[in-house]
Amino acid sequence: MKGLLLRDLRLAFRAGGGFGLGLAFFLIVTVLMPFGIGPETATLARIAPGILWIGALLACLLSLDRIFALDWEDGSLDLLATAPLPLEAVAAVKALAHWITTGLPLVALSPVLAVLLNLPAEGFPWLIASLTLGTPALSAIGSFGAALTVGLRRGGLLMSLLVLPLYVPTLIFGAEAVRRGADGLDAATPLALLAGVTLATLAAMPFAAAAALRVNLR
Amino acid sequence: MSIWEYANPRKFMALSGAVLPWVSAAAAIVLVGGLIWGFFFTPDDFRQGSTVKIIYLHVPAAIMATSVWFMMLVTSLIWLIRRHHVSALAAKAAAPVGMVFTLIGLFTGAVWGQPMWGSWWEWDPRLTAFLILFLFYLGYIALWEAVENPDAAADLTSVLCLVGTVFAVISRYAILFWNQGLHQGASLSMDAEENVADVFAYPLWTSIGGFFLLFLALVLYRTRTEIRARRLQALVQRERMA
Amino acid sequence: MTLVVDALSCARGGVPILTGVGFALAPGEGLVLRGPNGSGKTTLLRALAGLTPPVAGRIDAPEDAIAYAGHADGLKAQLSVAENLTFWAGVFGGRDISAAVEGFDLAGLLDRRAGNLSAGQKRRLSLARLLVTGRPIWCLDEPTVSLDTQNVARFGAAVRGHLDAGGIAVIATHIDLGLEDVQSLDITPFIARTERQSADPFLSGGAL
Numbered sequence: 001m002k003g004l005l006l007r008d009l010r011l012a013f014r015a016g017g018g019f020g021l022g023l024a025f026f027l028i029v030t031v032l033m034p035f036g037i038g039p040e041t042a043t044l045a046r047i048a049p050g051i052l053w054i055g056a057l058l059a060c061l062l063s064l065d066r067i068f069a070l071d072w073e074d075g076s077l078d079l080l081a082t083a084p085l086p087l088e089a090v091a092a093v094k095a096l097a098h099w100i101t102t103g104l105p106l107v108a109l110s111p112v113l114a115v116l117l118n119l120p121a122e123g124f125p126w127l128i129a130s131l132t133l134g135t136p137a138l139s140a141i142g143s144f145g146a147a148l149t150v151g152l153r154r155g156g157l158l159m160s161l162l163v164l165p166l167y168v169p170t171l172i173f174g175a176e177a178v179r180r181g182a183d184g185l186d187a188a189t190p191l192a193l194l195a196g197v198t199l200a201t202l203a204a205m206p207f208a209a210a211a212a213l214r215v216n217l218r
Numbered sequence: 219m220s221i222w223e224y225a226n227p228r229k230f231m232a233l234s235g236a237v238l239p240w241v242s243a244a245a246a247i248v249l250v251g252g253l254i255w256g257f258f259f260t261p262d263d264f265r266q267g268s269t270v271k272i273i274y275l276h277v278p279a280a281i282m283a284t285s286v287w288f289m290m291l292v293t294s295l296i297w298l299i300r301r302h303h304v305s306a307l308a309a310k311a312a313a314p315v316g317m318v319f320t321l322i323g324l325f326t327g328a329v330w331g332q333p334m335w336g337s338w339w340e341w342d343p344r345l346t347a348f349l350i351l352f353l354f355y356l357g358y359i360a361l362w363e364a365v366e367n368p369d370a371a372a373d374l375t376s377v378l379c380l381v382g383t384v385f386a387v388i389s390r391y392a393i394l395f396w397n398q399g400l401h402q403g404a405s406l407s408m409d410a411e412e413n414v415a416d417v418f419a420y421p422l423w424t425s426i427g428g429f430f431l432l433f434l435a436l437v438l439y440r441t442r443t444e445i446r447a448r449r450l451q452a453l454v455q456r457e458r459m460a
Numbered sequence: 461m462t463l464v465v466d467a468l469s470c471a472r473g474g475v476p477i478l479t480g481v482g483f484a485l486a487p488g489e490g491l492v493l494r495g496p497n498g499s500g501k502t503t504l505l506r507a508l509a510g511l512t513p514p515v516a517g518r519i520d521a522p523e524d525a526i527a528y529a530g531h532a533d534g535l536k537a538q539l540s541v542a543e544n545l546t547f548w549a550g551v552f553g554g555r556d557i558s559a560a561v562e563g564f565d566l567a568g569l570l571d572r573r574a575g576n577l578s579a580g581q582k583r584r585l586s587l588a589r590l591l592v593t594g595r596p597i598w599c600l601d602e603p604t605v606s607l608d609t610q611n612v613a614r615f616g617a618a619v620r621g622h623l624d625a626g627g628i629a630v631i632a633t634h635i636d637l638g639l640e641d642v643q644s645l646d647i648t649p650f651i652a653r654t655e656r657q658s659a660d661p662f663l664s665g666g667a668l
Contacts, residue, residue, distance in 0.1 A: 002550075003546070003547050003550030003551060004547075004550075004551065006547075007536070007539070007543070007547045010539065010543070011536060011538055011539070014538040014539075071534075073532065074532050074533070074534055074535065074536070075530050075531070075532025075533055075534040076532075076534040076536070078506075078509075078511060078528060078530055078532070078534070079528065079534040079548070079551075080551065081510075081511060082509050082510060082511065082526065082527070082528050083551045083552055084524055084551075084552065084553060085551060144381060148361065148374050148377070148378060149361075149364070151365075151370075152364050152365065155364070158357075158360055158361065158364050161353075161356065161357045161360055162357040162360075162361060162378065164353070165350055165353040165354050165357060165382075165385070165389075166381070166382070166385045168350055168385070168389045168392065168393075169385065169388045169389050169392040172389075172392040172393065172395065172396045173392060173395070176395070176396060190395070193392075193395065197388060197392075204381075204384075208377055208380075208381050211377050212374055212377055215370050215373040215374055215377075216370065216374070217511050218370065218511065218512050218513070226661065227661050227662055303661055303662070366473075367473040367474060368474060369473070369474040370473070445662065448662045449662040449663065451662075452662045452663045453663065455475060456663065
């Protein structure tokens with residue numbers, strides 16, 4: 001399992017691995033927002049939690065199809081399915097690798113972008129906490145969507161259609177935590193609910209993803 | 219003789235063919251009867267005026283929208299556990315019907331909301347939840363369309379239906395947390411306190427019955443079509459290989 | 461350790477492809493599968509590997525004994541030869557890769573990226589990948605695609621070595637690998653024809 005994680009990380013960081021694309025996308029989306037909304041800092045500060053969360057969510061979505069598609073194309077997935085490693089573990093490790101290469105950098109970049117959007121200082125800890133707790137769920141749910149569509153030509157658009165509705169609870173609780181934090185309110189409740197959704201997702205999604213992979217490998 | 223006998227396509231075709239005319243006729247009579255009763259033979263509400271009459275479309279459509287998804291969940295489970303093809307095809311046949319019910323619920327909700335709340339769309343928790351349900355239907359149907367191998371499509375959509383159900387329920391509570399809403403309380407419930415008066419309730423129940431019969435007729439009809447399409451596909455494949 | 465296949469029926473995409481396939485292989489025995497394109501060789505090999513569940517019949521082999529190599533070889537172009545081999549060795553139980561490196565003469569290529577290898581070198585690498593799985597039963601699907609005669613001979617020698625060491629190999633191929641005393645099985649007689657009718661619940665009986 002460690003070998004699989006290291007390989008996926010190595011592949012992501014090597015040339016052509018696509019590391020950083022999601023990060024750049026997050027940056028561009030956030031920079032474009034004020035052009036659409038207007039430069040008033042008060043308005044931007046009010047909607048900053050939502051922009052940052054949706055930006056992170058879309059940046060995450062962008063790289064989801066890489067979780068299984070490349071291994072599907074070159075036959076690695078067939079070989080992994082015949083390996084002693086259970087397919088559930090393969091799905092979980094690949095989701096983890098996706099989070100390390102996509103979710104974690106997004107968390108790290110978010111405070112910088114929050115400054116651009118004038119997020120109130122009280123919101124920063126909550127922003128980092130909610131993204132840290134929420135992005136693993138985005139990767140886990142995404143691995144399920146990627147597993148469902150792995151064998152399909154032009155599966156990317158369909159995957160967005162399948163995955164985005166599943167992101168609703170995570171988005172609601174995550175953005176709500178930041179919004180409350182930025183208003184100086186106590187954001188512990190949405191954060192606890194977010195953590196609950198994430199834990200449940202992490203526990204269940206590898207099984208759903210593995211079931212979908214088995215069907216697609218048949 | 220067990221109930222699973224009807225999971226055989228041939229048995230199902232025979233049974234559904236026999237009951238379909240009756241179900242269709244009953245659906246037409248009950249639905250038209252319920253709606254006419256509701257629209258023309260009930261008093262106006264003292265606060266909402268005649269606007270309230272949209273309830274005879276709105277509430278049945280909303281009830282059916284969630285019930286159809288639940289039926290898809292049950293048939294998906296039957297397919298996953300017992301591998302009855304008819305069950306999977308019934309889920310496939312029900313999805314577009316459920317989506318249209320959701321759309322009717324959303325549309326009538328908007329039309330009703332305009333005079334009551336002063337806007338066509340409010341991010342009210344129940345309306346929002348139905349919007350999310352609509353997206354789930356959309357994804358489910360799109361996945362059926364995208365996968366060519368019918369058995370794999372049935373498997374994948376069944377897994378999606380299971381996962382989607384859990385997320386739909388979580389979303390419902392997340393949305394309640396997010397916005398408390400303007401929606402009036404339940405129109406019909408066992409707890410009579412907030413119920414609508416009997417004079418509205420009877421035609422409403424009739425309309426719900428009509429919507430249910432309509433759904434039954436449509437699903438039987440569509441499942442029969444799906445079974446024939448599958449048979450056609452299998453025949454073509456056999457010709458090609460022979 | 462033997463591989464026994466008895467009355468095996470397999471399907472692809474819900475359509476029965478082969479039916480009644482049977483053979484038995486003892487250690488040191490190889491089997492070459494023959495048959496026209498699309499006759500179901502790949503389907504049979506995927507069923508043996510456990511990727512496609514069989515419709516009927518049984519496959520008797522020790523658990524975790526089968527190594528599968530399909531058309532795609534599961535090698536990452538961005539990783540070096542050593543990294544590719546170490547990864548697959550790790551996945552299949554952490555075996556040492558040095559024997560495989562020696563066996564397929566890859567020592568000079570270890571630091572080369574797999575993407576920069578020639579077709580013949582890539583094949584050698586994918587065979588070395590089979591070796592590091594440490595599994596005794598090889599299921600190979602058209603392993604000689606894109607190999608010249610010299611490398612086909614080298615491949616044949618590698619399979620020979622595997623068999624002599626007590627391994628088993630099932631190989632789908634069109635060309636002569638130069639392997640004597642391996643069995644050959646033409647799967648054409650097993651192609652499902654009449655069964656197509658009875659297996660599909662939508663085909664039984666007359667019009668619906």
